[in-house]
Amino acid sequence: MDKIFFSQASLPKFEEYTNEIKDIWNTHWVTSMGPKHNFFEEELKKFLEVKGTSVFVNGHSALEAVISVMRLKGEVITTPFTFVSTTHAIVRNGLRPIFCDVSKKDFNIDVNRIEELITDKTTAIIPVHVFGSPCDVETIEIIAKKNNLKVIYDAAHAFGVRYNGKSIAKYGDASVFSFHASKVFNSIEGGCVAYDDLELEEIFYKFRNFGISSQNVEYIGANGKMNEFVAAMGVCNLRHIEEMIKKRRELVKHYVLRLKGVQGLNVMFKLDDADLDRNYAYMPILIDDGLCKTRRDKVWMDLNRNGIQAMRYFYPTTNQLLCYEGMLDTRPTPNAKWISEHILLLPLYEDLLVEQVDYICDYIIQSMKKNL
Numbered sequence: 001m002d003k004i005f006f007s008q009a010s011l012p013k014f015e016e017y018t019n020e021i022k023d024i025w026n027t028h029w030v031t032s033m034g035p036k037h038n039f040f041e042e043e044l045k046k047f048l049e050v051k052g053t054s055v056f057v058n059g060h061s062a063l064e065a066v067i068s069v070m071r072l073k074g075e076v077i078t079t080p081f082t083f084v085s086t087t088h089a090i091v092r093n094g095l096r097p098i099f100c101d102v103s104k105k106d107f108n109i110d111v112n113r114i115e116e117l118i119t120d121k122t123t124a125i126i127p128v129h130v131f132g133s134p135c136d137v138e139t140i141e142i143i144a145k146k147n148n149l150k151v152i153y154d155a156a157h158a159f160g161v162r163y164n165g166k167s168i169a170k171y172g173d174a175s176v177f178s179f180h181a182s183k184v185f186n187s188i189e190g191g192c193v194a195y196d197d198l199e200l201e202e203i204f205y206k207f208r209n210f211g212i213s214s215q216n217v218e219y220i221g222a223n224g225k226m227n228e229f230v231a232a233m234g235v236c237n238l239r240h241i242e243e244m245i246k247k248r249r250e251l252v253k254h255y256v257l258r259l260k261g262v263q264g265l266n267v268m269f270k271l272d273d274a275d276l277d278r279n280y281a282y283m284p285i286l287i288d289d290g291l292c293k294t295r296r297d298k299v300w301m302d303l304n305r306n307g308i309q310a311m312r313y314f315y316p317t318t319n320q321l322l323c324y325e326g327m328l329d330t331r332p333t334p335n336a337k338w339i340s341e342h343i344l345l346l347p348l349y350e351d352l353l354v355e356q357v358d359y360i361c362d363y364i365i366q367s368m369k370k371n372l
């Protein structure tokens with residue numbers, strides 16, 4: 001069998017895309033807030049059920065922008081079980097990340113641990129909806145209100161997720177989504193900030209274009225503009241998002257069916273009603289039998305040696321990264337550490353075949369036995 005990659009970008013039909021970009025040859029408008037860009041934002045607003053969306057060249061620049069325009073200072077409470085982008089965005093804005101441990105249940109911020117980390121320097125909470133599982137948004141909102149803190153969600157994994165019958169983007173002061181090729185929904189590269197406070201719209205509009213306003217330069221902005229070809233890809237893929245998620249759900253169902261009950265292995269999804277509101281962004285499993293500490297790595301190596309690209313996301317946790325050595329909050333986050341040492345993410349993308357899932361599961365089961 002050919003190598004099975006961890007992820008593969010969803011693409012629209014070739015003709016759908018070429019059709020979408022045709023008028024660019026009439027207008028020559030290729031970038032800088034053109035018609036596709038603006039249309040994409042309108043479509044995103046509807047899909048995410050928010051008053052405002054601002055698209056960016058990628059999710060990371062959207063995250064840096066939102067932290068910057070909120071004019072935060074001092075300390076920000078966040079989690080280390082995430083992609084480096086979250087921590088980098090905080091540090092690159094001159095803020096100090098304070099790492100809250102995560103819950104072993106959903107890998108998200110442990111809301112019972114937030115309040116003990118709040119000091120008079122704390123200005124925001126930046127939680128992550130890890131692998132598309134919604135954080136405990138209600139409790140986070142209560143804590144934030146009580147302590148006058150902003151809440152910015154790193155929702156890079158959570159496009160299409162619903163919670164309490166609402167779009168996940170309805171929670172917090174702003175949510176940042178990534179449209180990178182490896183995500184559930186992609187525009188090749190891209191991202192957006194979603195919010196209900198319309199005052200932010202104009203600020204982001206200027207901020208992502210060097211901070212330029214009509215008369216002067218108002219902000220020390222960045223260049224985060226999304227071009228028309230990218231926006232067109234986003235518009236095409238957004239037409240098929242329901243279908244993409246449905247296909248992923250079927251694959252996850254098959255994974256769960258095959259892997260449920262395998263000794264020493266835990267699957268995260270229960271496929272109950274709550275799971276119906278998910279987006280099936282990833283297929284995480286935990287490899288833990290309480291006996292062998294290195295079993296996850298053995299299984300990971302076995303799979304990769306056999307052409308199955310599984311990933312150890314997120315390992316190491318961001319508070320253990322070399323680039324931050326000696327710089328950051330050193331409080332231990334034992335759950336985050338434990339998860340990062342036992343987790344394995346399996347290949348999952350829209351066009352993966354059920355037969356490939358079977359093939360992967362056969363290898364996992366075999367490898368689990370071999371590496372007892």
Ligand SMILES: *Cc1c(COP(=O)(O)O)cnc(C)c1O
Nearest residue numbers: 058059060083085156178179180
């Ligand atoms: C992908 C990702 C980002 C960054 O998004 P890009 O579009 O790749 O810049 C941020 N946070 C998390 C958790 C991510 O997985």
